[in-house]
Amino acid sequence: MHELEVTFLGIESSCDDTAAAVVRHVPGQMPSILSSVVMGQTELHEAFGGVVPEIAARAHAEKLDIAVERALRNAGLTLAALDGVAVTAGPGLIGGVLAGVMLAKGIAAGTGLPLVGVNHLAAHALTPGLSDGLEPPYLCLLVSGGHCQFLLVHGAEAFTRVGGTIDDAPGEAFDKTARILGLGQPGGPAIEAEAKAGDPNRFALPRPLLDRPDCTMSFSGLKTAVLRARDQAIAAAGGLRRADRADLAASFQRAVRDVLSEKTRLALRLYRDRLGDSPSLAVAGGVAANAEIRAALTEVAAESGARFVAPPLSLCTDNAAMVAWAGIERFRQGGQDGLDLGARPRWPLDRSQPALLGSGRKGAKA
Ligand code: KG4
Ligand code: ZN
Secondary structure (H helix, E strand, O other): OOOOOEEEEEEEOOOOEEEEEEEEEOOOOOOEEEEEEEEEOHHHHHHHOOOOHHHHHHHHHHHHHHHHHHHHHHHOOOHHHOOEEEEEEEOOOHHHHHHHHHHHHHHHHHHOOOEEEEEHHHHHHHHHHHHHOOOOOEEEEEEOOOOEEEEEEEEOOEEEEEEEEOOOOHHHHHHHHHHHOOOOOOHHHHHHHHHOOOOOOOOOOOOOOOOOOOOOEOOHHHHHHHHHHHHHHHHHHOOOOHHHHHHHHHHHHHHHHHHHHHHHHHHHHHOHHHOOOOOEEEEEOHHHHOHHHHHHHHHHHHHOOOEEEOOOHHHHOOOOHHHHHHHHHHHHOOOOEOOOOOOOOOOOOOOOOOOOOOEEOOEEOO
């Protein structure tokens, strides 16, 4: 069904980025991103050391229609040229998700366009199809500020979670570690920049759970170890010297890299038979923007004889093009929602797995 060209508006507001995008797909061709607008909120949350849900929700409500207007203008289209509206309906910070869902419903009600609710994690996990035309099955390592999981992607709505973190997500660990080191937010890019001048072998930080024969990971002990090492360095020098900070950042990044690459190596081995004759590994989510982590995963894939797909940085961090694309994929399979579409703070991708407990800094963990 729906074998013709389709053009979708995507809307994203589940965390701290207000985003709208227009994506067009002609069957048999690569999808094209006609526009992608991302309006960040970093400065609004700066003073609080983390995303404040109420502030985020208000900012989304103020900016969403501007983002949509801009996305349509940049694409050179009006609402009349669209075939559907896709919106992140969860998981995420509920006020923000609600703001996006309400706007999408308003557009659908006003125009009669089909409305398609999208799972934010599915949108990240399907991004390799948008950026590189990668088709399932593939193994996806989804690493962001709120999430960390290995997914076997079988189709647009079929995912098996085969492991993940039991506490912090890596992006959360990057952000907390940046705070410990007095660096700015978001912590990922700040640590990556600082680490360039540092020695990654100076501090012996833990690589938790590498002795376990499954894809379970843990990152919260790592930032505690950084805190302890920082305090020792301060006590020894009477303050945190620039070189110590750079070495701590580099050692932390190396530890995260080692855990992610070792567990990816294991996942490729454990699930090889479910990945078909020519296995593929994809990475998605904000932490996938990290060059050292991308390089390590490139190596792991090459060793395992797998194709490696890492979307461009702008499609790794939160954006609405991935939402439009996931909406198109769902729509093509007959998926569509009514005006009773709900906003969900939690929404695990793999319904056969119990939801993880705990709530990350950037919202509930799915
Ligand atoms: O996917 P994303 O934009 O939002 C969520 O859905 O969480 O991911 C944001 C996370 C933040 O924690 C940020 O620090 C991290 O991705 N991040 C990075 C880098 N760029 C962003 N982590 C490590 N290295 C980077 N270069
Ligand atoms: Zn995300």
